[in-house]
Amino acid sequence: MSTKNAEYYEIQQCSIQWKAFLKAFSVEFASKGDVKDLRAFMHQLGRTMASEFSIGDGSSLFALEAGINKVWLQLNWGWVEIIEEVDSLILAHHASPLKVAFGPEALSWSPALLEGIYAQWFDGLGMDKTLRLSQRDTILEDGQLFVYELKKQVEEPSYFTRR
Amino acid sequence: MSTKNAEYYEIQQCSIQWKAFLKAFSVEFASKGDVKDLRAFMHQLGRTMASEFSIGDGSSLFALEAGINKVWLQLNWGWVEIIEEVDSLILAHHASPLKVAFGPEALSWSPALLEGIYAQWFDGLGMDKTLRLSQRDTILEDGQLFVYELKKQVEEPSYFTRR
Amino acid sequence: MSTKNAEYYEIQQCSIQWKAFLKAFSVEFASKGDVKDLRAFMHQLGRTMASEFSIGDGSSLFALEAGINKVWLQLNWGWVEIIEEVDSLILAHHASPLKVAFGPEALSWSPALLEGIYAQWFDGLGMDKTLRLSQRDTILEDGQLFVYELKKQVEEPSYFTRR
Amino acid sequence: MSTKNAEYYEIQQCSIQWKAFLKAFSVEFASKGDVKDLRAFMHQLGRTMASEFSIGDGSSLFALEAGINKVWLQLNWGWVEIIEEVDSLILAHHASPLKVAFGPEALSWSPALLEGIYAQWFDGLGMDKTLRLSQRDTILEDGQLFVYELKKQVEEPSYFTRR
Numbered sequence: 001m002s003t004k005n006a007e008y009y010e011i012q013q014c015s016i017q018w019k020a021f022l023k024a025f026s027v028e029f030a031s032k033g034d035v036k037d038l039r040a041f042m043h044q045l046g047r048t049m050a051s052e053f054s055i056g057d058g059s060s061l062f063a064l065e066a067g068i069n070k071v072w073l074q075l076n077w078g079w080v081e082i083i084e085e086v087d088s089l090i091l092a093h094h095a096s097p098l099k100v101a102f103g104p105e106a107l108s109w110s111p112a113l114l115e116g117i118y119a120q121w122f123d124g125l126g127m128d129k130t131l132r133l134s135q136r137d138t139i140l141e142d143g144q145l146f147v148y149e150l151k152k153q154v155e156e157p158s159y160f161t162r163r
Numbered sequence: 164m165s166t167k168n169a170e171y172y173e174i175q176q177c178s179i180q181w182k183a184f185l186k187a188f189s190v191e192f193a194s195k196g197d198v199k200d201l202r203a204f205m206h207q208l209g210r211t212m213a214s215e216f217s218i219g220d221g222s223s224l225f226a227l228e229a230g231i232n233k234v235w236l237q238l239n240w241g242w243v244e245i246i247e248e249v250d251s252l253i254l255a256h257h258a259s260p261l262k263v264a265f266g267p268e269a270l271s272w273s274p275a276l277l278e279g280i281y282a283q284w285f286d287g288l289g290m291d292k293t294l295r296l297s298q299r300d301t302i303l304e305d306g307q308l309f310v311y312e313l314k315k316q317v318e319e320p321s322y323f324t325r326r
Numbered sequence: 327m328s329t330k331n332a333e334y335y336e337i338q339q340c341s342i343q344w345k346a347f348l349k350a351f352s353v354e355f356a357s358k359g360d361v362k363d364l365r366a367f368m369h370q371l372g373r374t375m376a377s378e379f380s381i382g383d384g385s386s387l388f389a390l391e392a393g394i395n396k397v398w399l400q401l402n403w404g405w406v407e408i409i410e411e412v413d414s415l416i417l418a419h420h421a422s423p424l425k426v427a428f429g430p431e432a433l434s435w436s437p438a439l440l441e442g443i444y445a446q447w448f449d450g451l452g453m454d455k456t457l458r459l460s461q462r463d464t465i466l467e468d469g470q471l472f473v474y475e476l477k478k479q480v481e482e483p484s485y486f487t488r489r
Numbered sequence: 490m491s492t493k494n495a496e497y498y499e500i501q502q503c504s505i506q507w508k509a510f511l512k513a514f515s516v517e518f519a520s521k522g523d524v525k526d527l528r529a530f531m532h533q534l535g536r537t538m539a540s541e542f543s544i545g546d547g548s549s550l551f552a553l554e555a556g557i558n559k560v561w562l563q564l565n566w567g568w569v570e571i572i573e574e575v576d577s578l579i580l581a582h583h584a585s586p587l588k589v590a591f592g593p594e595a596l597s598w599s600p601a602l603l604e605g606i607y608a609q610w611f612d613g614l615g616m617d618k619t620l621r622l623s624q625r626d627t628i629l630e631d632g633q634l635f636v637y638e639l640k641k642q643v644e645e646p647s648y649f650t651r652r
Contacts, residue, residue, distance in 0.1 A: 004568075005584045005633060006490040009498035012565050015178035017239050017260065018185070021276075024211035025188075028204065041191065048187035074400075076180050076501050079493075095494045097180065113184075144494060167405075168421045168470060169327040172335035175402050237563075239338050242330075258331045307331060341504035343565050343586065347602075348507070350537035351514075354530065367517065374513035402506050423506065439510075 010144070013076060014100040026102040026110070038109035046116020050124070058125045061089075068121070088151035091118055091133075099143035107139050111146040118148055128152075173307070176239060177263040189265040189273070201272035209279020213287070221288045224252075231284070251314035254281055254296075262306035270302050274309040281311055336470070339402060340426040352428040352436070364435035372442020376450070384451045387415075394447070414477035417444055417459075425469035433465050437472040444474055454478075499633070502565060503589040515591040515599070527598035535605020539613075547614045550578075557610070577640035580607055580622075588632035596628050600635040607637055617641075 001009075014022070030038060056067030065082045072079055078095030093114055102110040112135065119133040132153040135146060164172075177185070193201060219230030228245045235242055241258035256277055265273040275298065282296040295316040298309060327335075340348075356364060382393030391408045398405055404421030419440055428436040438461065445459040458479040461472060490498075503511075519527060545556030554571045561568055567584030582603055591599040601624065608622040621642040624635060 001490040001492075001495040001633070002583070002630070003490075005495075006498075008568055008584050009495075009502065012502065012562075013498065015180040016237065017178040018181040018264075020212045020215040020238070021208070022181070023215070024208045027211055028208050045184070045187045045191050048190055049183045052183040052186065073501075074179065075183070079497055094491070095497050101181075141491075144490070164327040164329075164332040164470070165420070165467070166327075168332075169335075171405055171421050172332075172339065175339065175399075176335065236338075242334055257328070258334050304328070307327070341506040342563065343504040344507040344511070344590075346538045346541040346564070347534070349541070350534045353537055354534050371510070371513045371517050374516055375509045378509040378512070400505065401509070427507075 010097075010100055013095075014097040015076075019101065022101040023103060026106045030106060030109075035108050039112035039115075042109055042112035043116035043119070046113040046118075047120040048116075049113070050117040050120035053121075055121050055124075064125075088149045091148040091150070093146045093148065094141075095144055096146065098146075104143060107143050111135055111139070114146060115148055118150075122150060173260075173263055176258075177260040178239075182264065185264040186266060189269045193269060193272075198271050202275035202278075205272055205275035206279035206282070209276040209281075210283040211279075212276070213280040213283035218284050218287075227288075248312075251312045254311040254313070256309045256311065257304075258307055259309065261309075267306060270306050274298055274302070277309060278311055281313075285313060336423075336426055339421075340423040341402075345427065348427040349429060352432045356432060356435075361434050365438035365441075368435055368438035369442035369445070372439040372444075373446040374442075375439070376443040376446035381447055381450075390451075414475045417474040417476070419472045419474065420467075421470055422472065424472075430469060433469050437461055437465070440472060441474055444476075448476060499586075499589055502584075503586040504565075508590065511590040512592060515595045519595060519598075524597050528601035528604075531598055531601035532605035532608070535602040535607075536609040537605075538602070539606040539609035544610050544613075553614075577638045580637040580639070582635045582637065583630075584633055585635065587635075593632060596632050600624055600628070603635060604637055607639075611639060 029041075032038075033041075053071045054067075055071060056063060058064040058067065061082050061084060065080060068082075069079050071077075077097060078093060081092040081094070083090040083092065093111075096111075096114065098110045098113065099107060115133065115135045122131070122133055127150075130152050131150055133148055133150045135148050139146065192204075195201075196204075216234045217230075218234060219226060221227040221230065224245050224247060228243060231245075232242050234240075240260060241256060244255040244257070246253040246255065256274075259274075259277065261273045261276065262270060278296065278298045285294070285296055290313070293315050294313050296311055296313045298311050302309065355367075358364075359367075379397045380393075381397060382389060384390040384393065387408050387410060391406060394408075395405050397403075403423060404419060407418040407420070409416040409418065422437075422440065424436045424439065425433060441459065441461045448457070448459055453476070456478050457476050459474055459476045461474050465472065518530075521527075522530075542560045543556075544560060545552060547553040547556065550571050550573060554569060557571075558568050560566075566586060567582060570581040570583070572579040572581065585600075585603065587599045587602065588596060604622065604624045611620070611622055616639070619641050620639050622637055622639045624637050628635065
């Protein structure tokens with residue numbers, strides 16, 4: 001697909017009803033805190049949003065991916081690929097409207113919304129408490145691909161257990 | 164129109180792409196401050212949003228109403244009636260998606276968004292600085308009608324000018 | 327709801343992407359035949375459309391109404407009430423976009439589209455072959471309510487069975 | 490852009506409200522005539538549609554392209570590039586929803602809709618009567634690019650003028 005078509009589709013994807021509101025929200029919100037705070041708020045928003053949707057039982061990775069994509073398709077929020085790796089599960093989220101909605105300058109914090117949504121959904125599936133879902137640093141494909149990974153959290157040895 | 168049709172249309176008006184996000188935003192945001200703070204933030208958001216749109220030159224009230232409604236129609240944010248009263252200008256905003264987007268429980272603060280938008284637009288028209296646009300307290304027609312008025316701000320006599 | 331709000335919502339309901347196409351279709355199509363032909367084509371279109379959707383098993387009237395309304399809500403085509411009468415089943419379809427899409431002048435034939443859809447869905451449920459679904463003549467609530475009824479087709483006594 | 494993103498955006502572009510109707514229309518309509526008839530009807534539909542929109546004065550090719558793209562953007566029907574060639578004007582229409590709306594199998598006739606729209610708009614601009622707008626045979630970029638050209642119609646020499 002040509003770059004101009006890609007841009008056209010990206011821009012049109014975000015509902016015109018809320019585009020200006022979301023852009024204004026992004027500007028005002030970004031002025032209120034640092035990236036860490038913004039991410040924490042977006043993550044929490046995501047967790048709250050997640051509870052509005054049912055993604056099915058996640059009886060298999062295939063069923064889980066299908067259940068999640070049914071939600072994303074209905075919202076027009078793109079689509080996810082779930083990839084199993086040796087010690088983690090990768091969620092590659094494509095074609096989300098976040099870049100257009102919140103602006104390219106918000107890409108350091110806006111994807112924490114999806115992080116919160118996925119984290120909440122995986123918690124709801126009764127995920128092992130030692131697992132943690134977090135976004136990988138790199139933004140790929142010019143803001144069209146965000147990668148999240150679910151893996152065992154490596155605990156820093158605490159002061160007392162360290163010797 | 165039957166109540167059920169009215170409810171149907173109200174619910175469908177709000178873009179499904181952002182409905183769950185806006186609802187979650189409303190919940191999280193409302194937990195962060197009191198009504199006065201929430202209104203101030205929404206008012207500011209409205210002012211920032213306003214600058215995205217051109218409402219024409221406002222050469223007459225009729226032209227102004229038409230220019231504003233062109234924006235609202237495109238966004239599917241309802242429609243406004245501008246009514247001239249003896250000492251004020253009334254903006255009656257009908258059929259906005261705010262109640263469905265932010266929830267009925269947010270009606271004490273969500274309409275400050277429109278207040279900010281209108282205030283910014285009137286400032287942009289070079290409005291007399293002694294005029295002030297503010298929302299009237301009453302929410303009418305079950306959250307389908309918000310009323311704003313633009314009038315000369317009555318200054319409380321200050322301590323020093325009082326005798 | 328005020329008349330002006332009702333009009334606003336009706337107009338906005340029909341997707342702007344296809345509104346002009348559908349209006350042009352209505353004008354050109356109406357010039358090609360009489361009402362009976364137009365209704366037959368729309369009915370057939372409806373039957374073809376119906377097969378795109380699953381309305382569930384219709385295990386009860388309540389389940390059937392819910393299954394159908396799930397489709398209508400997703401398409402933003404209004405909502406249906408199913409009412410059981412002594413010798414027929416009534417389908418009252420509210421808030422459809424047909425009047426705005428095809429124009430008020432097409433109301434004599436455009437609702438045959440819904441007739442075809444419902445007829446196909448009921449056929450798919452294994453409905454008794456002597457039953458027939460057809461639209462009642464009256465258009466109600468200014469094009470916002472169409473009524474269909476499913477009832478045993480009364481056969482005109484034929485020449486030979488008559489005495 | 491990845492193929493899967495391209496497919497995702499193409500599919501989502503077509504309004505869900507009318508997608509099933511348009512698909513059914515395409516199936517039923519295609520069964521009624523040969524490609525020539527279908528193109529003639531679509532061309533006529535396009536001419537009727539065109540009159541719903543104002544594309545400005547076409548005072549320059551640049552203004553014309555901008556005026557047309559304003560309409561396409563609002564409808565989410567893609568975008569056009571106007572290219573001046575020695576003896577013709579080329580209209581390259583990208584990212585239209587026609588393939589998804591009417592189906593890939595309708596690509597032999599569905600683009601006649603745009604042909605009719607452009608023909609009507611150019612007529613409205615007071616175009617030289619010897620010019621004729623028609624679609625070039627080739628469908629490019631997998632149904633994402635249709636090319637129309639406006640050029641002087643070469644008249645076949647008739648029997649009597651031939652020597």
